[in-house]
Amino acid sequence: MAGQGGRGTGLPLEPAPVSRRSRILDLGDGRGGVSIAVVSTLLVFGALVLLITHAPGWPEVKKTFFDWGEFKDSFPEIAHAFKLNVKIFCIAEVFILAIALLLAVLRSLPGPVFFPLRLIAIVYADFFRGVPTILVIAVLGFGAPALALQGIPTSTTFWGIVALVLVYTAYVSEVYRAGIDSVHPSQDAAARSLGLTRFQGLRHVILPQAVRRVIPPLLNDFIGLQKDTALVGFLGAIEAFNQSQIDAAATFNYTPYLAAAVLFVAITIPLARFTDWLILRDRRRRQASGVAA
Amino acid sequence: MTSALVLEGVRKSFAKNEVLRGIDLDVAEHEVVCLIGASGSGKSTLLRCVNLIEPIGAGRIFVAGEEITARGVDANRVRRGIGIVYQAYNLFPHMSVLRNVTLAPTRVLKLRRADAQHRALELLERFGLADKADDYPDRLSGGQQQRVAIVRALAMRPELMLFDEVTSALDPELVAEVLEVIRELAASGMTMLIATHEMSFARDIADRICFLDDGVILEQGPPDELLSRPREPRTQQFLQRIIEAGRL
Numbered sequence: 001m002a003g004q005g006g007r008g009t010g011l012p013l014e015p016a017p018v019s020r021r022s023r024i025l026d027l028g029d030g031r032g033g034v035s036i037a038v039v040s041t042l043l044v045f046g047a048l049v050l051l052i053t054h055a056p057g058w059p060e061v062k063k064t065f066f067d068w069g070e071f072k073d074s075f076p077e078i079a080h081a082f083k084l085n086v087k088i089f090c091i092a093e094v095f096i097l098a099i100a101l102l103l104a105v106l107r108s109l110p111g112p113v114f115f116p117l118r119l120i121a122i123v124y125a126d127f128f129r130g131v132p133t134i135l136v137i138a139v140l141g142f143g144a145p146a147l148a149l150q151g152i153p154t155s156t157t158f159w160g161i162v163a164l165v166l167v168y169t170a171y172v173s174e175v176y177r178a179g180i181d182s183v184h185p186s187q188d189a190a191a192r193s194l195g196l197t198r199f200q201g202l203r204h205v206i207l208p209q210a211v212r213r214v215i216p217p218l219l220n221d222f223i224g225l226q227k228d229t230a231l232v233g234f235l236g237a238i239e240a241f242n243q244s245q246i247d248a249a250a251t252f253n254y255t256p257y258l259a260a261a262v263l264f265v266a267i268t269i270p271l272a273r274f275t276d277w278l279i280l281r282d283r284r285r286r287q288a289s290g291v292a293a
Numbered sequence: 294m295t296s297a298l299v300l301e302g303v304r305k306s307f308a309k310n311e312v313l314r315g316i317d318l319d320v321a322e323h324e325v326v327c328l329i330g331a332s333g334s335g336k337s338t339l340l341r342c343v344n345l346i347e348p349i350g351a352g353r354i355f356v357a358g359e360e361i362t363a364r365g366v367d368a369n370r371v372r373r374g375i376g377i378v379y380q381a382y383n384l385f386p387h388m389s390v391l392r393n394v395t396l397a398p399t400r401v402l403k404l405r406r407a408d409a410q411h412r413a414l415e416l417l418e419r420f421g422l423a424d425k426a427d428d429y430p431d432r433l434s435g436g437q438q439q440r441v442a443i444v445r446a447l448a449m450r451p452e453l454m455l456f457d458e459v460t461s462a463l464d465p466e467l468v469a470e471v472l473e474v475i476r477e478l479a480a481s482g483m484t485m486l487i488a489t490h491e492m493s494f495a496r497d498i499a500d501r502i503c504f505l506d507d508g509v510i511l512e513q514g515p516p517d518e519l520l521s522r523p524r525e526p527r528t529q530q531f532l533q534r535i536i537e538a539g540r541l
Contacts, residue, residue, distance in 0.1 A: 189346055190383035194397035194449060195373035204396060208387050286386065286429045 063253075070255035074247040078256060081243035082263045085229040088157065088239070092164045092229075093222055100169045104176035105202060121173065128170035134231050137163040141235035160232030168225050175217045179210035212282060219275045223268045230260075240264070295358040297322045297453055297484040298343065303352035305338055312338045314508035316352070320453075320486060325479050327495040327516075328488040330505035331531060336488035337380075339505070340455045343486065344377045357452060373401055376446030377455040380462050382438040384430040384445070390417070391426040394445045402449065409448070416444045420474050436467030440474055447478075454478065456487040460494075472498075492535055496520055504528045 052058060106114070107121040128136070140163045145154040153159070183206050191201035211218075233242030240263055244256035298320040305313040312335045320326050328336045341347040343354060345361060345368045354362045361371045385393050394413035398404045404412070417423045420440050430438055439459055446454065456475065460468045472494050479485060479498050489495055495502055496516040503513040504525070512525045523529045 186379065186381060186383045187385065190379065190385070192369075193344055193346060193372055193375075193377045194445070195369050195401040196397060197369050200400050204400065205385055209385075212387065286431050 065254050065258060067253055067255045070251060070253045071259055074244065074251075074256040075259045077247065078240050078243045078259045079263060081238050082240035082260070084157065084237060084239040085226070085264075086267070088161055088164070088229040088232055089222075089226045092161050092168065092225060095161075095165045096168045096172050096221075096225070097218075099165065100172035101176055101207075103169065103173035104180060105207075107173070107177055108180045125170045125173055128167050129174070131167070133163070133167045133228055134234065136167050137231050137234060139163075140166075141232075156235035156237045157232065160229075160235055160237060164225060164228060164232070168221060168228075171221050171224075172218065175214050175221060176210065178217075179214035180206060182213055183209045215275055215278060219271060223271065226268060227264060295322075296320060296355070297324070297357060298486065299353075299355040300339075300343070301353045301355075303339070303342060303354060304350045305335075305342055305347060306350050312508055313342065313349075316508075316510060318503065318510060320484060322484055323482045324500050325483075325485045325487065325498055327499035327502045328486065328505055329490070329492065329495060329502060329531075334505040335508045336505055337457050340377060340457050340486065340488055343453075343455060344375050345371055346377075369401070373397075373449055374451055375453045375455060376443075376449060376451035378439070378442050378446055378457065378459050380458045382430075382435070382442045382462075384438055384442055386430050389427050389429055390422065390433070390441050393430065393441060394448045397445070398448050413444070413448055416447055417441075420444055420477075434467060435463045436470045439463065439467075439471045443471075443474055443478075452484065454483055454485045456485065456489070458488050458490060460489070460491055490535075492520060492532075504531065506531070 055061075103121045103124065106117045107125075109117060137160055141156050141159040144152060144159050144162075145156075187205055187209065188201055191205040192198070196204070229239060230241035233239045233245075236242075238246075240260045244260040247256035248254050296319050298318070300316050300318040303313055303316040304311065316335075316339060318326070328339065330336055338347060342349050343356075349362055352362070353360055356371065356375065360366070361368075384390075385396070388396065391410065391413055394416065395406070395409040398409040398412060399406055402409075414423065414426060417426055420443070422437065422440055422444065425433060425437060425441070430441070433441065439462075443459075459475075460471050463471065468491070472491065475485070475487070475494075476498055487495070487499070499516050501513060502516050502519045503510045504519065504523070504527075505511070506525075506527050512519060512523060512528045519528070520532065523532055
């Protein structure tokens with residue numbers, strides 16, 4: 001359950017200049033392609049729907065998972081609780097993006113002088129990528145407040161955010177690093193030849209190119225983070241998943257989970273489309289004449 | 294008069310491979326020196342060493358009388374005064390032509406944005422690129438990109454320009470426009486060190502040609518002398534191959 005979904009450091013790719021259309025919506029040439037796509041889609045989905053709705057247990061499943069009345073009743077409360085998820089991932093993401101970038105930059109510094117910094121960055125990334133998120137959340141969420149040190153926050157939400165930042169920073173720093181490595185060394189040489197300092201070269205030449213290239217995997221991790229905010233519910237904070245568990249337990253009906261799922265999906269899908277748009281816009285601007293952009 | 298550039302016994306190795314094996318060279322102010330020689334003879338490495346992009350193993354380099362390879366010399370300051378243009382242009386693809394040219398003047402020389410733009414537009418105008426100021430490098434031809442790279446280096450008002458086979462990556466029909474720019478620079482009195490495979494261009498523009506072979510300057514002299522009556526057998530061999538390839 002520790003939501004280890006799809007976080008790679010995979011490089012995404014300078015968008016291939018092959019097609020301007022999305023791969024998914026690429027229906028081939030002309031109307032023939034479109035109608036074949038429509039027919040085959042209908043066939044596949046029709047078959048699936050038939051298979052599921054004719055399963056012996058379907059009426060029971062329908063009642064416990066897809067109860068419209070339950071959905072309507074539980075939705076407002078869960079939506080309210082979902083605000084906490086939004087708050088958690090918004091705050092966490094800001095810190096993750098900033099700290100991870102710092103780590104990635106530290107790790108890219110050359111020479112023996114910076115070895116200790118590189119070592120710290122490597123150990124950090126290795127450790128927090130290896131430990132299950134739920135463990136970090138539990139240790140910090142239950143452990144830190146238990147220290148009862150003066151001035152240490154006791155809010156579970158606070159410690160949940162700290163745990164998520166620690167874990168996701170490790171992943172995101174690897175994504176940044178892949179981006180930095182993908183910028184050809186000649187770009188750095190060109191910047192340095194002009195008299196820019198190492199830091200200026202990083203800031204104005206290397207990082208802008210690196211970050212642009214890794215926007216898709218950054219978004220991938222951001223979506224992972226959004227889903228993992230549900231783990232903070234484990235500490236007792238009433239976020240969407242916890243709320244839906246409460247509702248489900250009260251009514252012996254699982255439809256509230258569906259309501260929570262709808263909320264999560266409603267926020268991740270627009271984000272994915274937004275990223276696609278960002279990438280497309282950047283590609284257009286670089287390929288089209290500057291005036292037109 | 295102090296020399297613009299002096300190299301004394303410069304050596305450079307990559308791992309166990311010694312690429313420069315004692316280079317001595319003296320370039321006067323306003324002089325144009327061309328480096329010729331086979332690939333791997335050390336031309337590019339020599340230029341990169343002068344620009345302090347590669348640290349040298351032994352020897353000394355002086356620019357305008359100052360030893361730039363001395364301990365404690367600020368490499369960033371030295372690079373400001375030396376322009377280098379690479380074979381692969383190395384323009385910044387995420388910036389418009391204008392920003393490519395103004396980046397270093399604003400960040401390094403701390404010029405005001407308006408002043409840097411003024412300076413950039415003047416240079417772009419001079420080399421027939423004024424209408425490309427707002428374009429991104431991807432949109433330009435190789436020849437245009439290389440001219441922008443030259444303009445970008447010139448915007449720092451360098452005292453010395455280094456050219457590293459700047460036409461080698463270009464389609465043949467685009468070579469002339471880039472060489473024209475370099476000719477104009479020579480005419481304006483710029484001190485230049487040019488690594489090139491374009492022998493007729495070298496003959497045209499150089500005050501002196503140096504033939505690099507296996508990490509040393511084997512032979513040097515005025516273009517006509519070196520290209521027409523080379524003394525060293527290795528030089529003769531190299532030029533013979535160039536002639537056979539139809540490049541001279």
